[in-house]
Amino acid sequence: MKKPKLVPTVRAAKPFFPAIRQIVKTNIQPVSRKDSTTMITRSESIERQIAKTYGTMAAGQLQSQRKQFYSYVQYPLAGSSQLNFFGQAIGNNGVTVEQTNMPVQGSFGTSSFIIKGISLKYKILDQNLAAYNGLDTNTFATEILGGLFNAGVAELTVNAKSYLQVTKPFHQLPPADGRIRTYSAGQVSVSVDVEPDVTLSSRSENKYICDPEIFIAAQQNFAFSISYPSGLVPVRATNIITSSNILYVGVVLDGIELRPVQ
Amino acid sequence: MTNSQKIITQLQSKYGTAVSGKYEAIRFQYYDYVRMPANSTTNRLTFFSNPIGAVDPTSGLAKTLEETNIRRSGELDERFAIMQVRTSIDVLPMARQGSTVSAVTTAVVQGMTPTMQVLRNLNFQGVLSVNFGQKNFIQIEQPFQTCPPGYGPSIRTLSANGASQSITTYPPVSQFVSQSVDPRDVYVMDPAIFVEKGQTFGATIDFYMNNMVSLPAFSGSVAAKMNVNIGVILDGYVIRPVQ
Secondary structure, eight states: OOOOOOOSSSOOOOOOOOOHHHHHHHOOOOOOOGHHHHHHHHHHHHHHHHHHHHSSEEEEEEEEEEEEEEEEOOEEEEEOOOOEEEEOOOGGGGGGGBBBSSSSSTOOTOOOEEEEEEEEEEEOOOOOSSSSOOOOGGHHHHHHSSSGGGEOOOOOOOOEEEEEESSSHHHOOOOSSOOOOOOOOOOOSSSOOOEEEOOOOOOOOGGGEEEEEEEEOTTTTEEEEETTTOOOOSSOOOTTTTTSSSSSSEEEEOOOEEEEEE | OOHHHHHHHHHHHHHHHHHHEEEEEEEEEEEEEOOOSSSSOEEEEESSSOTTTBOOOOOOOOOOOTBOSSSSSTSSSSSEEEEEEEEEEEEOOGGOOOHHTTTTTTTIIIIIIIHHHHHHTTOOOEEEEEETTTTEEEEEEEEHHHHHSSOOOOOEEEOOOTTSSSSTTSSOOOOOOOOOOOGGGSEEEEEEEETTTEEEEEEEEESSSSSSOOOOOOSSSOOOOEEEEEEEEEEEEEEEOOO
């Protein structure tokens, strides 16, 4: 009878440097049933040694910097029961850096992140009409005073555990970014009115501060959503927000990124 | 008692779903919105009594996460330290108004004026009471002004006099009434109130001088009234076991 060939439980990748071969030889052993935890420790030490010798970053060292991670999604004209953010990384389905700067979907990749503040924002290419005649459909202010920004509940979950639950999130978690204002000379004629100047709060004092901060470790999954369980909120300013002039709504997480030193 | 505590601690440390003895604190809000009665027939609004899924007695609709995040009547899910108390007069978006109201093409930028004027009066009324067990911990008069939400739109200009809707339709010119949007005006609990998990509590806004305001007809030609929610938001820290 032919003797069966013994296959180690962990097969080392084909070493391409003799030094790595040596590290692997001295550390990798077949897993014994009693010794599985030791195996994890060994693999960690191997990884550390390889990273130290050949890694593209300084093993074990981190640098911190202020950083904003953001994610914008299209607001559908008919409304949506739920908008999900940070679910796509740059490059997925044509997503550009104007929509998100997430390195991977639903996590910060190799970086850890301390969330210190959260802002909800919007962007649209063109808010202007040649003349304003006093109708809801013709001004973006409609959405802020009595439209889509007055509804919804925002939730931040980290590994399925809730860390934020806020109603009317576009007002409670406003941009607070000193956004632009429009100054007008007033009513032009009896049929051409001054357009309302209304925006989400731009005051820095209104920024939603996470106190204490929320720490999300590298590779840890998280999700941010805005849902509308009480009913859809279709766009009302339909002459401003159209299928070609798309309204994007977004979440900006402001905080400190901790990333490996290179 | 001591033994049972020890046993529970041991069981938790061996088989528990959370890390025994370790807690985390996160900023969190518990909130409850109730539908404002359209007519001046009530002298009390009651909060935190109808959890998610329960029917709001005025609107007749089941409450969702947009109206409240309490899961049991008069109880909080976790230990909670109340740091701020806010109230909110919340005119629902046009998509959630009655069909005759939302059909008005100038409903948002011009048509809300009569309702806004009544809501302005509401700001001067009421007493907010929050009781834990049978004991009163918060009693604030004119709560909509004393405990504003501290958030809201930033408004510089409104308009009204378009030819399509003359000022005779919506006299006077458009108005939008807003509680304070300045976070420095929010009512701060100092010292904070610490609420144990499962402790019964309730909040009311009472109108002793008279019944609360009666909402007006939307306009001269639209008799329907607007849907308005009144909310109480308790902002603070949830203290929960680490998992």
